[in-house]
Amino acid sequence: MRKFRIKYNRYVNYRVALVDEITIRLPVQSSLKGMVSYPELTH
16 A cells, blocks of 8 residues: 555646646747747847
């Protein structure tokens, strides 16, 4: 039972890390796109 719990905890930690990475990357990518397209609008 203990081995299963360790595996489960690792799986949950992996999922959380993955979701964190996605939530961090998406705003950065969208803000970069915004910065890239912003100068085009000003000209």
